[in-house]
Amino acid sequence: MRETAVRMLREEQDRDLSDFGLHFDVYFLESSLYEDGQVESTAAALRESGKVYDLDGAVWLRTTEYGDQKDRVMIKSDGSPTYFLPDVAYHMGKWGRGFHQAINVQGADHHGTVARVQAGVQALGLPEGYPEYVLHQMVRVERDGKEVKLSKRAGSNITFGELMTKVGVDVTRYFFQMRKPDGHLVFDLDLALDQSDKNPVYK
Incomplete structure (x- = not known):
């Protein structure tokens, strides 16, 4: 049921974007990042970088070292990742595919994501300011x-x-x-x- 719903929604999105004159060469389902082990390997790499620590049963990323206002939970106490960890995994994969300039176009309600994702990829050796963001108002x-x-x-x-x-x-x-x-x-x-x-x- 879930796979059918996702497929139908994707078809509708592709149709609307095509009518609008936009085409995406590649798109990722977030679930694929888990299925391919990219989220797990990214979490392990961040652990090895020394930029994470354990507190209150959760795993935290030292985002303050990269300009964030406070450190952020990367893996919750129940073992599930917070939403920015797969974003970090995605952008590490994008960099690995040769896209050394990336511009994310997102809604302004995602402003809190910027510092966390950039901190995550910097902790893994990517340059400051990657990826870039353009935030749209609603x-x-x-x-x-x-x-x-x-x-x-x-x-x-x-x-x-x-x-x-x-x-x-x-x-x-x-x-x-x-x-x-x-x-x-x-x-x-x-x-x-x-x-x-x-x-x-x-x-």
């Missing part, structure tokens, strides 16, 4: 002057694919480019559908 969709809340129960959610179908690919791309990544974007559906010069697309 997009708010409005209709009739009100925010469209993402509520399945109310039936008011709108997917990226539905957005492109409703207003068109070119208009969608234009609206997303109207703000810098660190600027808040209000995607006004009524304005996007307007055929007059009120719509910035036609100015």
